[in-house]
Amino acid sequence: MTLCFYHPACEQHDPGVAHSENKKRLTVVMDALKAKNLPNLRFIEMQTGSRETIELVHTKDYIDFVFASVPKEGYQDIEVNEIVSDHDDGEVTTLSPESGEALLRCAGAAVMAVDAVMKGTDTKAFCATRPPGHHALTNKAMGFCVFNNAAIAARYAQKTYGIGKVVFVDFDVHHGNGTHQIFENDPSICAISIHQLPLWPESGFAHETGCGNILNVPMAPDTSREDWLRAWKEKILPRIEQERPELIIINAGFDAHKDESKSAQNLETEDYMTLTRDLVALANKHANGRLISFLEGGYNLKALAESVTAHVTALGETR
Numbered sequence: 001m002t003l004c005f006y007h008p009a010c011e012q013h014d015p016g017v018a019h020s021e022n023k024k025r026l027t028v029v030m031d032a033l034k035a036k037n038l039p040n041l042r043f044i045e046m047q048t049g050s051r052e053t054i055e056l057v058h059t060k061d062y063i064d065f066v067f068a069s070v071p072k073e074g075y076q077d078i079e080v081n082e083i084v085s086d087h088d089d090g091e092v093t094t095l096s097p098e099s100g101e102a103l104l105r106c107a108g109a110a111v112m113a114v115d116a117v118m119k120g121t122d123t124k125a126f127c128a129t130r131p132p133g134h135h136a137l138t139n140k141a142m143g144f145c146v147f148n149n150a151a152i153a154a155r156y157a158q159k160t161y162g163i164g165k166v167v168f169v170d171f172d173v174h175h176g177n178g179t180h181q182i183f184e185n186d187p188s189i190c191a192i193s194i195h196q197l198p199l200w201p202e203s204g205f206a207h208e209t210g211c212g213n214i215l216n217v218p219m220a221p222d223t224s225r226e227d228w229l230r231a232w233k234e235k236i237l238p239r240i241e242q243e244r245p246e247l248i249i250i251n252a253g254f255d256a257h258k259d260e261s262k263s264a265q266n267l268e269t270e271d272y273m274t275l276t277r278d279l280v281a282l283a284n285k286h287a288n289g290r291l292i293s294f295l296e297g298g299y300n301l302k303a304l305a306e307s308v309t310a311h312v313t314a315l316g317e318t319r
Contacts, residue, residue, distance in 0.1 A: 028302075033309060049109075056156060057148055066095075066146055080092075091144070099131070117290040124316065130295070135176070150251055154247070157247055165190065170195070174297060180216075185211050196221060217236060249293075272308075
């Protein structure tokens with residue numbers, strides 16, 4: 001089975017109906033997955049996580065700041081947008097009264113997914129988490145992201161189960177700068193990101209390699225689908241093979257889709273099935289099948305729903 005971790009609180013996190021990262025994103029994803037009625041997919045309600053779990057990645061002062069900032073009504077921006085970019089739409093990270101529970105549920109999903117793939121027979125998990133996480137730094141919200149859910153999962157897996165090498169694969173169209181910053185000096189983590197550049201957050205150049213554990217694969221705007229997939233096959237898959245991970249974590253953003261307005265890439269919905277199949281094969285080869293995926297970006301609702309469905313379908317295939 002593939003396990004899908006979800007809770008309605010993540011839909012209720014509401015930065016505003018006009019905000020790109022609005023709750024409709026998760027509504028269309030869950031509606032599409034349930035309508036597909038995949039035989040190998042099981043839905044599990046996220047439990048509430050703890051602040052102690054979040055502290056595996058983020059500073060106590062920052063965590064206190066975030067929860068103190070959750071408004072009793074209305075909205076509260078918590079990001080200071082310091083990046084001046086021609087490719088930045090000006091939107092920032094915003095909390096609503098429901099955001100506090102959503103953040104704790106996301107942390108709970110990270111723990112539950114790790115426990116499930118480490119202890120059970122179900123080795124694939126998709127976490128339908130909002131707010132997303134891959135831009136969140138150790139002490140700062142960024143790019144709609146508050147806490148780095150995937151990073152929490154990695155640290156929990158290492159602390160609780162003694163996992164050695166973890167490989168992150170981020171195919172969101174934006175550079176996974178939060179994951180990069182958190183792990184850039186940790187050789188037990190390999191963080192791989194394929195993303196458009198130039199594009200917000202204007203980081204993720206190929207020469208940025210951390211302590212040798214970072215692989216950035218920047219793609220120019222309007223890169224052809226064929227060239228994108230060639231870079232995936234020639235640069236990313238061999239690096240994962242080289243790392244021989246004990247756990248693969250996917251930062252699953254779907255905004256490199258050709259119908260996405262926030263970027264200029266040309267992937268088709270079916271390509272997300274191809275990417276996922278490749279990662280499943282490597283997880284099966286090196287990590288006893290253990291693979292956890294976290295929802296990140298994707299803002300064209302139709303393309304997002306279709307792409308997530310392709311991704312989750314491929315997670316559950318027996319090949």
